[in-house]
Amino acid sequence: MRVEQATVIVVGGGPGGSSTAHYLAKNGIDVLILEKATYPRDKTCGDGLTPRTVVELVRMGLPMREDEGWVRNYGIRGSGAGNFVEVPWPKLASQPNYGSGRRREVIDEELVRHAQASGARLMEGVTVTGAIRDGAGRVVGVTARENASKEEFEVHGQFVVDAGGVSARLATSIGREKDPKRPMGVAVRAYFRSPLATTTFMESQLELWAGKPGESEQLPGYAWIFAVGDGLVNVGLGSLSSTATPTGIDYRKVFNTWLENTPPEWELTPENQVGKVKSAALPMAFNRQPLYADGLALVGDAGGMVSPFNGEGIAYALAAGRVVADYLAQALVRDSAAERDAVMAGYVEDMRGELGGYYTLGRVFAWLIEKPAIMHACVKYGLPRKTLMKLVMKLLSDAYDRRGGDWMDRLITLATKVVPRA
Ligand SMILES: Cc1cc2nc3c(=O)[nH]c(=O)nc-3n(C[C@H](O)[C@H](O)[C@H](O)COP(=O)(O)OP(=O)(O)OC[C@H]3O[C@@H](n4cnc5c(N)ncnc54)[C@H](O)[C@@H]3O)c2cc1C
Known part of the structure; x- marks a missing residue:
């Protein structure tokens, strides 16, 4: 059987996979993305890019020129129970005051091409079919199939990242199941x-x-x-x-x-x-954990990173790719598996530190609003209250400064710190 080699294997070329590969490649690390579709490929999504997503796109250096069809939005208009409110995106130190919207068929190809331009390798039309594990149970590669020729082959690497979206077939195949109690x-x-x-x-x-x-x-x-x-x-x-x-x-x-x-x-x-x-x-809310163990890291939907507050997942997939790439670069220069795992624990810690409290609040939110009567009361009595709506919008869209900011930002930050992490 044919065997390919890559230092890091990334399963899935959505936003999470492209971000991971982009940052690794920029670090000079040999990274291979295996994507079952061929680009341009669609992904069922709302295509909404909040300012938090724009932050990540700017960090990656993705060109977002208005004369190339990038639209901008400047806030949220909410309506319900006969009420109507328009809340502009807040002015923050950590985020711009605009978002965007772009069809996934377009932006996902732009992201993967961007990763390639940074030096990442891509195999399209290749479905990952399983994990290869060594005697200690460590994931040291994947089995894959060319969709067109049906040829089966193996890819061996030092780390594998499952960025294969909601189904997370690779993670599931080694027993990393989703938690049915998460939203x-x-x-x-x-x-x-x-x-x-x-x-x-x-x-x-x-x-x-x-x-x-x-x-x-x-x-x-x-x-x-x-x-x-x-x-x-x-x-x-x-x-x-x-x-x-x-x-x-x-x-x-x-x-x-x-x-x-x-x-x-x-x-x-x-x-x-x-x-x-x-x-x-x-x-949602990290519904598949641990985000790293035994040589396999989870990024984006594979790690259940969608926000329970608003269904947004692109920003978190992009951010997770950035963070995991940073830790992978450090882990790769360590000698033993134990040392590498100790480095990678930082990825789990950082992701849960950044979002764990926020997602716990989101779980409470999900529990409340799945009761239509509560949702109706919130919309009826909440929407007309401008200050309250500003606070709610900051919370729901993750549009708050974690350091400093106004009293609303500080209140949300405090709330995320006093609850247990998801
Ligand atoms: C209806 C809907 C609306 C949404 N609206 C928004 C929104 O407006 N804004 C927002 O931020 N988020 C939204 N989301 C969430 C967002 O779509 C996801 O969070 C985001 O796509 C996660 O990116 P990802 O890279 O983790 O996974 P994906 O984008 O799903 O990418 C995974 C990739 O892996 C590939 N793959 C899967 N299995 C394999 C395999 N075995 N071998 C090789 N490749 C494989 C897939 O083909 C795919 O390209 C929405 C989701 C839905 C369902």
Whole structure:
């Protein structure tokens, strides 16, 4: 059987995999991305890029030129229970005051090409089928298959990173299962041509109804409309469950009913729909742990890094790739497996230190808002209160300064520190 070599093997070329590979390659480390799809490849997503995501894209040096179709948004517009609020992104030391929206088919290819330009190697159309372990149980490579020729081969390396998304097949295959007690989201989305394509606010409808608004059963979740450039909007709705237990709700049906009840001037009609309605799951609050053990690190959705507050996962996948690459570079210059593992413990510690408390608060949030009555009361009495909404938006969008900042930032930081880490 053919055997390939790479110092670090990255499974999956989504944002998490590309970020990991970019930072490793910049460090002069030989890194190989194995991606089962071929680019451009789609990924079911809302395509919303908050300022926190922009921070990571800027760090990576990804060009984001407006004359190359990069749109900008300047805040969130929320509505529900007859109320309406517009909250601009806050001015922070740690984040710019704008976000963006870009189709994943486009940005994911830009990210992987960026990693290649930094020196990463890429094999597209290659599915990773399993882990290779040594006598001590350490992951020292992967088995893979060329999709076109069906040729099976092995790749041997010193570390493997599973950035293979929500299914995390590699991690699962060695027994690193997801925790069913952590929150899980399900979301549906479609693209439309719409006058809202020029909007500079991310639109959120904070109440979902099984039928006509106000006259039918209220469901847990919210709907969004994000401008993504090219005259298109990404329209979707998501539900949140505080555990991985399926809700039994037919979200595609809810989506269609919801679309029928949107204002006619938004023009979200079947004639204006571009492509199919697609749905996928969102793994939240570190639902797969440990993030590193036995030579295998988890990055992005594979490690359940989506925020339970808003369903955002790109920023965290990009950040995790940056952090893991830093620790991998240090681990690679150590001699023994024990020393390397001690270095890699820093990756777990940093990720949980940065996000563990925040995600624990998110788990409480998920538990509260899956009860429609609580969600309704929050929307009804909360939305009209401007200061409260500013605080809520900072919390939900992770748009707060962790060091310094205003009283709201300090309050959120304190809250994340007093709760146990996820
Ligand atoms: C409907 C929906 C809406 C969302 N909206 C937003 C949003 O607006 N903003 C936001 O920030 N986040 C959003 N998210 C979350 C976001 O999509 C994910 O958090 C993000 O894609 C995680 O990136 P990743 O690199 O970890 O995984 P992915 O983007 O899933 O990439 C994983 C890659 O691994 C590849 N792969 C998988 N298995 C294998 C294998 N065996 N061999 C080789 N390759 C493999 C896949 O083909 C894929 O390219 C949304 C998610 C959903 C489902």
